[in-house]
Amino acid sequence: MRIDVLTIFPGYFAGPLDTSLVATARARGAVDVRLHDLRDWTTDRHRSVDDAPYGGGAGMVMRGDVLVAAAESVWNDLPPSATVGTAAAPADVDGAPPRYVAGGPRPRTVVFTPRGRPLTQALVRELADEDRLVLVCGRYEGIDERVHELVATDEVSLGDYVLMGGEVAAAAMVEAVVRLLPGVLGNAASAAEESFEGGLLEHPLYTRPPELRGRTVPPVLTSGDHAAVAAWRRARAEERTRAVRPDLLDGTGGAGPEEV
Numbered sequence: 001m002r003i004d005v006l007t008i009f010p011g012y013f014a015g016p017l018d019t020s021l022v023a024t025a026r027a028r029g030a031v032d033v034r035l036h037d038l039r040d041w042t043t044d045r046h047r048s049v050d051d052a053p054y055g056g057g058a059g060m061v062m063r064g065d066v067l068v069a070a071a072e073s074v075w076n077d078l079p080p081s082a083t084v085g086t087a088a089a090p091a092d093v094d095g096a097p098p099r100y101v102a103g104g105p106r107p108r109t110v111v112f113t114p115r116g117r118p119l120t121q122a123l124v125r126e127l128a129d130e131d132r133l134v135l136v137c138g139r140y141e142g143i144d145e146r147v148h149e150l151v152a153t154d155e156v157s158l159g160d161y162v163l164m165g166g167e168v169a170a171a172a173m174v175e176a177v178v179r180l181l182p183g184v185l186g187n188a189a190s191a192a193e194e195s196f197e198g199g200l201l202e203h204p205l206y207t208r209p210p211e212l213r214g215r216t217v218p219p220v221l222t223s224g225d226h227a228a229v230a231a232w233r234r235a236r237a238e239e240r241t242r243a244v245r246p247d248l249l250d251g252t253g254g255a256g257p258e259e260v
């Protein structure tokens, strides 16, 4: 899979991409992550990516022209200096016209915003099946609405709170998607992933030592009775889900059944 990230802070991703299983997956070629600095698509002396909102109001808005140009370049694998133009009039591209233009068919392109659809395991599974993902990180008060219309195939929120930008959400999505790519986790862990079927939160886990500050391990886990262990785990998972995330059980919201 190839993932392109558009951001004004490419340096933000140094940690998440160079650590742990994501770094290993990249080294093995399971995923090719490319970072792009949105300022490379600016045309003014100050390299501005934002401007004041039409109609007034607090804060600044990310410019649509910069974001559309960046997305079109990245979709078509062109350098920032190439102008892709419009579907009706492709421009300045040597040879064949660009395959992808804003508003037309385009690779799966996620714009991060608190108004988006929540990032759930179901969405992560869906995205992990794509060959390409383009992730667009907003900053400031928000993004020009035309970017949502012309660039985004998906608008995704990390949760019901406001971050300073989409970078944390993009890093979370990369990690969640990469761990599902073939060969990244290995068989044992993939099988464990399957055990999430049924939409429950995970049951409690224990490892050595058998006693910690007076707290012992539930005897059923050392009984050797696999059926009893499975029943105990299922009961604890249901208990925990009912207490913490009842919405997962009644289907009224949140991630919904089968999505955790």
Ligand code: ADE
Binding pocket: 112, 113, 114, 138, 156, 157, 158, 159, 160, 161, 162, 163, 164, 165, 166, 169
């Ligand atoms: N940008 C700001 N807040 C966000 C959120 N909750 N999710 C995704 N992107 C964001």
